[in-house]
Amino acid sequence: MNNDNPARNTKVMNRFDLTSRLVAKLKHEEAVIGGIGNTNFDLWAAGHRPQNFYMLGSMGLAFPIALGVALAQPERRVFALEGDGSLLMQLGSLSTIATLAPKNLTMVVMDNGIYQITGAQPTPGSAVADIVAIAIASGLSNSTWAADEDDFERLIGQSMSTAGPTLIGVRIDDKPGTGTTRRDPVQIRERFMHGMGVREPL
């Protein structure tokens, strides 16, 4: 184990707690894209908002979906929550986001080093890869590990006024998600579109 890895000096936190802290800070109908599995389960459990989008498949696409929202609505702040295993499937998307450099996108990587939902098997990068270092090398210079919960809240607040995309890495424990998203894709999409203000209420 590499002790110089900054991730190893960060506190191990909890996904649901961090997601709740993020949601509590949202006052301007910010969009939140929750990645596959536990990431969106905890977003759901933190309290449903019409500006939340929950992925029920398409592993690895939370950041690309969030990028699309950010490009379509540059005045709206967009958050994306993704797991480390998911992000490993679409590392190329970090370079795409760095190149387009949307000012309104904040990405959070929930890193527990395991595929918790499939039986807690370690991810291929768990012992060796540093997600934040990968993000920086992909061109996302504003990428940081959150040291603890207070630091996470500070980084979230800071990202809202930063003139470029932000990526925040958080080390989390091996707990499963707290809730279960209602698996109705059409309803999820339709509510989200209402939340984005692009649909008239039915």
Added chain:
Amino acid sequence: MAVAETQSASQSSQEKSWHEMALQALKRNDIRLVPYVPDRILTTLIRNIHADPFFTTFPTAREEEAVGIVAGAWMAGMRGAVLMQTSGFATLANVLASLAIPYQIPLIMFVTERGTLGEFNYGQSLVCRTMRPVLDSLAMEHHTATRLEEFEFIVDRSIKQAVTTQAPVALILSPLLTGGKAFDK
């Protein structure tokens, strides 16, 4: 490509090329976001879309990523289309089945067809054979454009149908339309 250029050079000057038709159909239907993974056949279309400030266009590392981007943009009120080649389409079964179709996203895909009508790479010809069975197994709308005189109609109507029925569509651009990629040896 050389075949396509020869064909278009022999056309009367007022007749539009397939890529001009495609670009104008995108504009007419307010499709502003065009992420792509390139193909040689798409070179001119991609160049012209980059040159037109109407569009936001950029390469992505994978076709799946481009599908995610246009899905997000659609849900936030901006229309998009993805450009790719046959082998790129072959990477999409999971995101079509878990994102575009169940969430009812009008994903518009332009797929330049390799692997047939003069393919020289056996792998390309095999991957091409997976494309229509995947589309059919998901009951997805798809059309293969082979003739210039039908192309504008197919593209325009397919985009409108995708948007109004909130369903994805694949527009397969045959070598009969584009000239395809000629034998290089």
